[in-house]
Amino acid sequence: MTVKEAIFKRRTIRKFKQETVPHNLIEEMIDCGRVAAFGGNMQPLKFSVIDDSAVIEELFPLIKWAAYLPDGAPMEGERPLCYIAVLGDRTIKDGNFETDAGAAVTNMMLFAEDAGLSTCWLGAIQRPKIKELLELDEKFDVLYLLAVGYAAQKSVMCDFSGDVKYFIDENGTVNVPKRPLEDVMVITKGTLK
Ligand SMILES: Cc1cc2nc3c(=O)[nH]c(=O)nc-3n(C[C@H](O)[C@H](O)[C@H](O)COP(=O)(O)O)c2cc1C
Incomplete structure (x- = not known):
């Protein structure tokens, strides 16, 4: 797949097969996020893999899915089994993580597309509650979640x-x-x- 093919083929997917994504692919995604273009090459982002089913169950209601679709949220049996939490590290940069996060998430989504995976970039999320749920260190801002898995919708x-x-x-x-x-x-x- 060329980069252009990945760009045009990639679509947000919100319903997923209940099939675990190999951990090495998740790591490769994060590796692609790690080397994105960053303002001043500060590289202020950190990434956390959330794939513990008990935590995912608590995470799910903290996300707003598909604002334009009445039935757009994944039902039980369609929900993502893995999320990557994109975090801003305030010991590296004092806020303004948005553009950096955009570059990193885009790299991760395009790699995922090429690897046969699908993603949903999630910004309508309850950040303070997610920070608490994940027991994140004070220095981290929760920026986005990226749901990852195998598509169960077109x-x-x-x-x-x-x-x-x-x-x-x-x-x-x-x-x-x-x-x-x-x-x-x-x-x-x-x-x-
Ligand atoms: C910054 C950002 C935040 C988003 N947040 C959510 C979200 O919270 N929930 C959701 O279902 N989709 C979310 N999306 C996915 C968008 O709805 C989706 O990208 C858009 O509808 C275009 O579809 P496409 O990605 O297939 O091109 C978000 C996308 C971006 C870029």
């Missing part, structure tokens, strides 16, 4: 027709509208063609 890109909301079609496939290239390109002084 999701595809579709043409944008005025609404950004993803939806489920008659086949049960999630459709994610993306604005067309011509809509996102802005011609300014300095644009030759």
Whole structure:
């Protein structure tokens, strides 16, 4: 798979097979996150693997799934068996972790795609409660969770027709509208063609 293929094929997946992801693949994902582009090369992020079923059960209600879909949250038997918690280390950098986290999560998602895994980047999460649940050291900010696993649903890109909301079609496939290239390109002084 080329990088471009991974970029275009990757879609958010929220329903997963109940199949454990080998730990070496999770580690490889984190390795890809580790070497992302970081402002000032500060590398202020840390990553924690959450795959203990008892903890995952407590973590699940602290996440808001698929805001646009009434039945978008995974049901029992479809829930992720593994999450990567992306943490900001305040002893390295005093906040402003967002862009760094974006770069790292993107690297991890693209590696996952190439490895046959699917992901859901989760930001609508109850951070203080998650920090408590994971018994994290005070120096860490919980930035994001990344659910990882084997897809048990289909999701595809579709043409944008005025609404950004993803939806489920008659086949049960999630459709994610993306604005067309011509809509996102802005011609300014300095644009030759
Ligand atoms: C910063 C960020 C936070 C997100 N948080 C959530 C979330 O809390 N719950 C969820 O179900 N999806 C979440 N998503 C996934 C988005 O809904 C998804 O990326 C978007 O609908 C586009 O779909 P695609 O990833 O398939 O292109 C988040 C994505 C990003 C980039």
